[in-house]
Amino acid sequence: MLTWPGAGTDEAQLLRLLLDHVSDCLVAVDGTGHIVLINRSYCHLLGGEEDDFVGRHITDVVGPQTRLHLVAQGDTPMSPFPLEVRGQKLLARQAPVLKDGKPIGAVGVALFSSPSALRRAYQRFETSVAVPAAAATWRTRFGIDDLVGNDPALDACRTRLRQAAETEFPVLITGETGTGKELIAHALHALSPRAPGPFVSVNCASIPAELIDSELFGYEAGAFTGASSRGKLGKIEVASGGTLFLDEIGDMPVHLQGSLLRVLQTGEIVRVGATVPKRIDFRLVCATHQSLDDQLTAGTFRRDLFYRLAVLRIRMPPLRERIDLALVGTALLNRLSAESGLPKRSLSAEQLQRLERHRWPGNVRELESVLTRYLVTGELAIDEMSASANISTEAATLKVSTDIQRARLAEEALLATGGNIGEAARRLGISRAQFYRIRSKIVS
Numbered sequence: 001m002l003t004w005p006g007a008g009t010d011e012a013q014l015l016r017l018l019l020d021h022v023s024d025c026l027v028a029v030d031g032t033g034h035i036v037l038i039n040r041s042y043c044h045l046l047g048g049e050e051d052d053f054v055g056r057h058i059t060d061v062v063g064p065q066t067r068l069h070l071v072a073q074g075d076t077p078m079s080p081f082p083l084e085v086r087g088q089k090l091l092a093r094q095a096p097v098l099k100d101g102k103p104i105g106a107v108g109v110a111l112f113s114s115p116s117a118l119r120r121a122y123q124r125f126e127t128s129v130a131v132p133a134a135a136a137t138w139r140t141r142f143g144i145d146d147l148v149g150n151d152p153a154l155d156a157c158r159t160r161l162r163q164a165a166e167t168e169f170p171v172l173i174t175g176e177t178g179t180g181k182e183l184i185a186h187a188l189h190a191l192s193p194r195a196p197g198p199f200v201s202v203n204c205a206s207i208p209a210e211l212i213d214s215e216l217f218g219y220e221a222g223a224f225t226g227a228s229s230r231g232k233l234g235k236i237e238v239a240s241g242g243t244l245f246l247d248e249i250g251d252m253p254v255h256l257q258g259s260l261l262r263v264l265q266t267g268e269i270v271r272v273g274a275t276v277p278k279r280i281d282f283r284l285v286c287a288t289h290q291s292l293d294d295q296l297t298a299g300t301f302r303r304d305l306f307y308r309l310a311v312l313r314i315r316m317p318p319l320r321e322r323i324d325l326a327l328v329g330t331a332l333l334n335r336l337s338a339e340s341g342l343p344k345r346s347l348s349a350e351q352l353q354r355l356e357r358h359r360w361p362g363n364v365r366e367l368e369s370v371l372t373r374y375l376v377t378g379e380l381a382i383d384e385m386s387a388s389a390n391i392s393t394e395a396a397t398l399k400v401s402t403d404i405q406r407a408r409l410a411e412e413a414l415l416a417t418g419g420n421i422g423e424a425a426r427r428l429g430i431s432r433a434q435f436y437r438i439r440s441k442i443v444s
């Protein structure tokens with residue numbers, strides 16, 4: 001006799017309870033093909049209650065293509081068996097119910113609602129075995145509480161952040177260097193339902209152009225000379241079930257922008273050297289300190305990709321536009337002293353005024369640096385070099401825009417030649433080495 005403490009003593013009720021907790025759709029028929037038992041998942045799929053189906057012939061309920069009544073009479077089961085029930089494609093498994101070696105009925109279990117659900121389940125399984133070891137190291141380091149400040153623009157960022165965390169849309173975070181773009185990307189992941197999954201961060205500016213491909217998409221075993229014999233998991237795959245953070249997205253080479261766009265459109269990646277695409281479930285968050293508008297105009301950033309990844313936008317305010325410098329300075333000073341073990345120091349009214357007069361081109365990162373120095377030396381030395389940084393930034397912009405133009409021509413030549421660097425260099429009338437140099441100026 002079947003017993004289960006706390007579940008009552010009625011065996012039929014107990015059986016019902018168990019079956020209703022099986023999420024797969026399950027139905028049993030007697031030797032004539034009439035339904036004797038059907039669980040809640042199947043009733044739900046059929047859009048009715050148990051009483052609507054028990055006693056009816058399986059072909060009346062599921063449709064003429066079912067074979068369950070035939071299996072109940074001794075036909076060989078076919079598993080998995082494709083079935084369409086109420087417009088829903090299923091893969092089903094059938095098994096005869098035997099008594100003294102003779103069939104007295106059959107049980108049918110719908111395994112997956114469609115081949116793509118099956119593929120997804122298989123990939124989930126594969127990923128759950130292969131990815132966790134890699135993903136375990138990819139965790140968020142910051143939450144929304146780490147975002148210090150009491151400023152209207154920062155409050156607007158917090159609101160946007162909370163709204164974005166409830167959705168799955170791509171987010172583009174913009175702002176000058178050091179304004180907290182990476183911090184807020186971590187916080188976004190930590191607030192989202194994906195928080196238990198990995199947060200995988202890739203800095204597009206720090207990976208050589210020729211490696212970004214394999215870094216993001218991974219490669220198959222032996223995909224190219226020097227490739228690991230076991231193949232490599234790409235960062236997009238490592239981010240499966242979590243968030244992929246692409247920092248400095250403005251530095252992504254044009255040919256890769258096309259690949260990323262395809263991933264966003266299809267939800268699938270193709271590893272370098274592979275032919276079969278793989279479905280990956282990840283959320284994309286990007287950041288840039290560059291003006292993507294300028295790059296859109298210059299043609300170095302694809303407009304179609306831009307619209308895809310900038311569905312939701314968060315602009316981090318520069319420190320000089322914020323009204324809470326005293327509060328941020330004091331909070332950071334306390335945090336830095338707690339983290340470093342250095343004795344606490346406070347800031348006088350005069351010192352706070354000096355902080356407020358500075359333009360902070362390096363934003364909160366620069367402020368952290370000044371305050372750390374203050375904790376160590378007791379002197380509030382604000383970097384004079386950084387105060388004049390605006391002028392040098394403008395001078396640098398001219399140079400950068402020339403570099404961008406050249407890189408754009410190089411990328412166009414590369415596209416036109418199907419990725420053949422030698423040929424692209426020849427068309428531009430430069431050497432391969434010059435070609436690499438031009439591209440690396442933008443990429444590294």
Ligand SMILES: Nc1ncnc2c1ncn2[C@@H]1O[C@H](COP(=O)(O)OP(=O)(O)OP(=O)(O)O)[C@@H](O)[C@H]1O
Nearest residue numbers: 146147148176177178179180181182183289364365
């Ligand atoms: N509002 C804030 N509150 C507390 N710390 C902050 C805040 N904004 C930035 N920081 C700190 O400033 C430093 C720089 O932040 P972060 O790396 O997120 O900036 P970023 O905008 O991504 O910079 P970059 O564009 O150079 O990559 C980090 O140590 C971060 O913790």
